[in-house]
Amino acid sequence: MSILRAALLTLAATPALANDPVVLVQSTTSTQNSGLYAHILPVASEALGLDIRVVAVGTGQALGNAQRCDGDMLITHARAAEEAFVAAGYGTARHDLMYNDFVIVGPSDDPAGVAGADSATEALSRIAAAESPFASRGDDSGTHQKELNLWDGIADVAAASGGWYRETGSGMGATLNLAVGMGAYTLTDRATWLAFENRGDHVILNQGDPALFNQYGVIPVNPAHCPNVNAEGARAFTDWLLEDGQAVIAGFMLDGEQLFFPNAGD
Amino acid sequence: MPDPTPRVIPFQPPRPADPPALRIEGLCLSRSGAALLNGVEMTLSPGGVTALLGPNGAGKSLLLRVIAGLIAPDAGRVIVPRAMQGRIGLVLQRPVLLRRSVAANLRHALALARVPRRHRAPRVGELLALGNLEALADRPARRLSGGEQQRLAIIRALAANPLLLMLDEPTAHLDPQATHAIEALVARVTEGGTKVILVTHDTGQVQRLADEVAFLHQGRCHEIAGKSAFLTHPESAAARAYLTGKLLL
Amino acid sequence: MPTLSDSFLTALGLIVSGDADLIEIVALSLRVSLTAVLLAALIGLPLGAVLAVVRFPGRGLLIVVVNALMGLPPVVVGLVVYLTFSASGPLGVLEFLYTPAAMIVAQTVLVTPIIAALARSTLADLLGEYDETLRVLGANRFDVVATLLWDGRFSLATALLAGLGRALAEVGAVMLVGGNIDHVTRVMTTAIALETSRGALPLALGLGIVLLLITLVLNAVVLGVRNRMEAHAHA
Numbered sequence: 001m002s003i004l005r006a007a008l009l010t011l012a013a014t015p016a017l018a019n020d021p022v023v024l025v026q027s028t029t030s031t032q033n034s035g036l037y038a039h040i041l042p043v044a045s046e047a048l049g050l051d052i053r054v055v056a057v058g059t060g061q062a063l064g065n066a067q068r069c070d071g072d073m074l075i076t077h078a079r080a081a082e083e084a085f086v087a088a089g090y091g092t093a094r095h096d097l098m099y100n101d102f103v104i105v106g107p108s109d110d111p112a113g114v115a116g117a118d119s120a121t122e123a124l125s126r127i128a129a130a131e132s133p134f135a136s137r138g139d140d141s142g143t144h145q146k147e148l149n150l151w152d153g154i155a156d157v158a159a160a161s162g163g164w165y166r167e168t169g170s171g172m173g174a175t176l177n178l179a180v181g182m183g184a185y186t187l188t189d190r191a192t193w194l195a196f197e198n199r200g201d202h203v204i205l206n207q208g209d210p211a212l213f214n215q216y217g218v219i220p221v222n223p224a225h226c227p228n229v230n231a232e233g234a235r236a237f238t239d240w241l242l243e244d245g246q247a248v249i250a251g252f253m254l255d256g257e258q259l260f261f262p263n264a265g266d
Numbered sequence: 267m268p269d270p271t272p273r274v275i276p277f278q279p280p281r282p283a284d285p286p287a288l289r290i291e292g293l294c295l296s297r298s299g300a301a302l303l304n305g306v307e308m309t310l311s312p313g314g315v316t317a318l319l320g321p322n323g324a325g326k327s328l329l330l331r332v333i334a335g336l337i338a339p340d341a342g343r344v345i346v347p348r349a350m351q352g353r354i355g356l357v358l359q360r361p362v363l364l365r366r367s368v369a370a371n372l373r374h375a376l377a378l379a380r381v382p383r384r385h386r387a388p389r390v391g392e393l394l395a396l397g398n399l400e401a402l403a404d405r406p407a408r409r410l411s412g413g414e415q416q417r418l419a420i421i422r423a424l425a426a427n428p429l430l431l432m433l434d435e436p437t438a439h440l441d442p443q444a445t446h447a448i449e450a451l452v453a454r455v456t457e458g459g460t461k462v463i464l465v466t467h468d469t470g471q472v473q474r475l476a477d478e479v480a481f482l483h484q485g486r487c488h489e490i491a492g493k494s495a496f497l498t499h500p501e502s503a504a505a506r507a508y509l510t511g512k513l514l515l
Numbered sequence: 516m517p518t519l520s521d522s523f524l525t526a527l528g529l530i531v532s533g534d535a536d537l538i539e540i541v542a543l544s545l546r547v548s549l550t551a552v553l554l555a556a557l558i559g560l561p562l563g564a565v566l567a568v569v570r571f572p573g574r575g576l577l578i579v580v581v582n583a584l585m586g587l588p589p590v591v592v593g594l595v596v597y598l599t600f601s602a603s604g605p606l607g608v609l610e611f612l613y614t615p616a617a618m619i620v621a622q623t624v625l626v627t628p629i630i631a632a633l634a635r636s637t638l639a640d641l642l643g644e645y646d647e648t649l650r651v652l653g654a655n656r657f658d659v660v661a662t663l664l665w666d667g668r669f670s671l672a673t674a675l676l677a678g679l680g681r682a683l684a685e686v687g688a689v690m691l692v693g694g695n696i697d698h699v700t701r702v703m704t705t706a707i708a709l710e711t712s713r714g715a716l717p718l719a720l721g722l723g724i725v726l727l728l729i730t731l732v733l734n735a736v737v738l739g740v741r742n743r744m745e746a747h748a749h750a
Contacts, residue, residue: 055694069602173712198714362648365666378652
């Protein structure tokens, strides 16, 4: 086995940037798809002497992977699930990292009249009343959890699933592609939407409701639960994100727009 | 095609002058209810060429396969002299040559015959000389003419130094020159002391090559005799009819 | 919607520019998939040959299973390999997860049944032709397997290409076990998936066209070499 391992590792040897210690981040997709990591990782790696690697999956999958010890830290956006993760002893602590907001996007002709709604819940009520198609992530991601919270008390989306309510079971990008393709409404984080290039005639129809606040958190995985993790590296990168990194995050712009708003100190 | 010059055959090991004859007793074989071999009895003379003569469907090719051990008979047995055991060569009617060069086909056969690696190259040379195929050593075997392929198949069968070599209609579909080259090769094989069994339809070939003739018909050996005795005074009615050109129905 | 001509222009631009990131991704794709096909050949060719030649109890069942495994969904293979190499899995100590090594293992698992099944079918046909001749020449089963593998080498090249095609094209397994980490485990297919999820469809399709061209060139080279050698080796 050890010979096989050595042979495979040689064959598969990665041209390591340097021989810096590796920190593996299990992350939500919006931070990767928007280009945030491409912006901040070179700065952080340089400052910390770390080889920081990001596996971008939905928040639900990221938490599951980290619970199986397949990552040193988490960057996700589903506060309740994150706090449960820490409470169960899988993470050392949860820190607020940054925020942006969710927006409701849909076809510009807006068949359900969402644009005139003065709150997110009102917007969703109109979609449900009109039974206009709505694309849901359906993948236990942070966005999906937020969306289910919003629907609570408005409509029984589980019952409507397969009708006007359509669960894609995929990432934000795939869900946006599908929503554009079928003229459906959907809930997306602003960063993914701004970086998304296949918008068709979809536009932001509802935004600004405090209920659409989207908080990102960072959690180092608990070495007491996962002895294999690089706890030192994870703490260093977490500390950097919460301190020096805040300004770097604020400096990430797309088409002149800031996508993430650091709030670690709040 | 130049007449191949006769050569000594240096690779034949010394052997008893008169190996005991091959005996076949009560050989029976049926397939889907049809008796293909129906109690074949024969004793072949030691040495020389025994021609197996008979109409199509007489069971000649099948008999060769049973003798070679490719097919187990339902009943009866083939008694092979101890010295001959494991040293039986067979060249099928449509020999299958490997998708390799002529020399590589011979090297492969030598490897299967467990000839030590260091002895293989000289043996390949000897075999090529025997088959008069030296000039074609590096040619793809399947690109050879029909006669050349047949000669290659024969020298390949000789790689294991057989004491019995069986040939199933080696000159079917060949022109006279190619036939002559094969017959010359067979003659040299017997000179080396190897017993040859030759399936043929061609009474001319029997005249030229055979020492004795076994006549098969309907899965049975009707007669086995010396060549001239058989050709001039066949004893069985079936052989008489066959030799006078009648269709045996 | 992006037009195909946009994508072709994007693909052309990518190729002409010799973009360093693209070269890195292409190189990793080739390294992972070629290594996986090599390993799969080392396992699958002898396995296929044995299934073609040797009669043993359960052989029929094993052939059915190997043939069925050709249809393994990559994401299932990825999931099994992920759970195997997960830090909490049985082989977590190897630390293969999220490295090219895990991707190679996953693609090897994916490709081995294809090579084994195609090899078995090819060699079974060849055995029908060679069987009597080899037995008369005194071949044992090992000799038969070795002879068939060598004489079937040109047909088997096609089986290897089929395996390589599958390895280069799959995304489900390498995404799960590699993690699509930039500069570490990002290959052509996971890059395409990422660009698709960013809605950058012309770039995604452009990468797809590059992948197609690479596959095309690989096939042309292998088949060209094969045909030259085959013409030289036999009719």
